[in-house]
Amino acid sequence: MVIPGIALTIKDVSTELVIKTIRTDGIAIALLKDGKLSELHNEKEENDFSVGDIYLGRVKKLVPGLNAAFVDVGYEKDAFLHYHDLGPQVKSLTKFIKRTTTGKQTWDLSEFQQEEDIDKNGKINDVLKQGQHLLVQIAKEPISTKGPRISSEMSLAGRYIVLVPFSDRISVSQKIKEKEERARLKRLIQSIRPKGFGVIIRTVAENVKVAELDADLTNLVKKWKTCHRQLKRAKPPTKVLGEMGRASSILRDIFNDSFTSIVTDDEELTDGIREYLQNIAPDKEGIVKFYEGKVPIFEHYGIERQIKGAFGRSVSMSKGAYLIIEHTEAMHVIDVNSGNRSNSKEDQEANALAVNLLSATEIARQLRLRDMGGIIVIDFIDLHKAENRRTLYEKLKEEMSDDRAKHKILPPSRFGLVEITRQRVRPEMNIKTSEENPDGDGEVQAPILIIDDIEHQVDAIMQKVNKPICLHTHPFIAAYLTKGTFKSIQMKWFKRYKKWVTIIPRDSYKFLEYHFYDKKNKELELKEQ
16 A cells, blocks of 8 residues: 655654755755754656656566566666556456456445455465456655556545545554543544545544544545546556655645744745645745745755755764764665764763764754655774663664664664664765866865764864864965854864874975874874775
């Protein structure tokens, strides 16, 4: 069953949504929590095969060895449909398709005679035939060389409920704990749902009035009618129902009282979002603003800088700690580094725990930001006390509780490694953080990331050298590090390490070149990144 997104738990934070239009590609959507970039999405103008889209496809090939089928939905690679993704009522769906395309079936399922459920341990070739027409829904977007992953168990997601055709079941989100509220919601939905449709009640429906639930249900029934109308004249492969735009679907899935601002630089999009909010949260309509500034919207809100700083191989955190994130074909590996960790044996365990807890927050953000999926292995700093390992494990679970992707976290192993599996339904967000080399051919790391590298090197050197050091660098970088005098990065280093870093501009240096020297003008060895 495809349910694009799950409602998030409301926390005491300020949430902003900033949307930038891109001339040729569509829009870029940035979600900020307390001013910090939390999620980033790019939606192309003609983005087919999005999670939730419904297609009429044609079964191209049955593969009994995989107990699966490949279905032509119009993508260059056939979509993959496993037997377990058929859904128990696939025979009813097949019957509905035949009756609809021959003009014998309306959208209404109240008089529709459903077929028996298929055997959950059955075989694909007992249910489907090559060349058969089948209604399917995108469960996972095309990634790399693979086509979409699909399901034939239909579901239409709304703000408060999810409508499931060919079912009579009403289920309530497990996050709604109170028995009375669960019973109330079930009773209300039972009284208003159309026969032949099941309903999943989402977390955000808690304490919502019947009028709002009814309006949401009516909207989903309209979608089903549209799907039926398109299906009557559809020839495979073709899309019969598209998921709403990414901006609206994000609002549908995560919008709550913490939202303080929604800003976009496109008037038409502004009006569309304002109209959508009128339906789901009329009292919040005033937070939607049209940005008219001359500076690009992402620059104005400091998002471009955050993007450059968050998508590199190295990710800086407070007090000199940082992460190293490596991507391989099989998995993602994250290494936690303490930076200016105290050398005192008494403080090591406490400092390791503090850095690990800080890293847990940043890692949860990075997984959402980059939309990293599959296997993720995290090498935290070793913790010797079992209670501290438990504290870290609980902290990581808490930070990832807002993650809309399905995930599982294993406790720290004997080697201090934490393994996470995270569902991947869209291609991983990969932002290029290198730029053209101003001094020659090829590419170099973006200047804004070089500052982070320099800070890491200063931290590593200060742990080894107990004397002032000297940094030689390009005049532009030197000016940036000394800008602001008492509030400069150079002064920040002095307050942190109680040692002075002399910064010397060198006109002969390349733009991103730098070297460290001691008082005797001997070059210091740099720590490997």
